[in-house]
Amino acid sequence: MRQILLLILLFFVGQWFFKTLRRAQTQSSQSRPGVDPRQPGQGARRANGGAAGAETGTAVLAEPMVRCAECGVHAPRSESVSVGEQTFCSAAHARAYDARKTSQNRPAR
Ligand SMILES: [Zn+2]
Incomplete structure (x- = not known):
């Protein structure tokens, strides 16, 4: 039972982390898109300010x-x-x- 709770917590933390990462990426791509x-x-x-946020920012x-x-x-x-x-x-x-x-x-x- 405790493992399941940990898993759920991990899921939420992962989602939050992903959202933060996504927001940071969008912000940086606004100043200089890939x-x-x-x-x-x-x-x-x-x-x-075109639709550059959807493109990959590897380059x-x-x-x-x-x-x-x-x-x-x-x-x-x-x-x-x-x-x-x-x-x-x-x-x-x-x-x-x-x-x-x-x-x-x-x-x-
Ligand atoms: Zn000019």
Whole structure:
């Protein structure tokens, strides 16, 4: 009987531990989500805070950093937005860069 109680206790502790671990993983993946090796950098457009939590976080340490073409800030590649050959820290900067480039091409506007 005592063993059963111990087993139940262990079960609850295990569940609590799993939940805590899961929460810690979600938090760390919010600051820098795991890189997706299947994703080719070219033309891959990804907004900030995507559904990256579901992916495995084994490759988190090997995440390459890319430089934002608009403000020069270095951001994890999975968090960055790439348009063509340029990468940006956010979709807003991608738009800003695009708008600036367009206005440079057409100064009359
Ligand atoms: Zn930027």
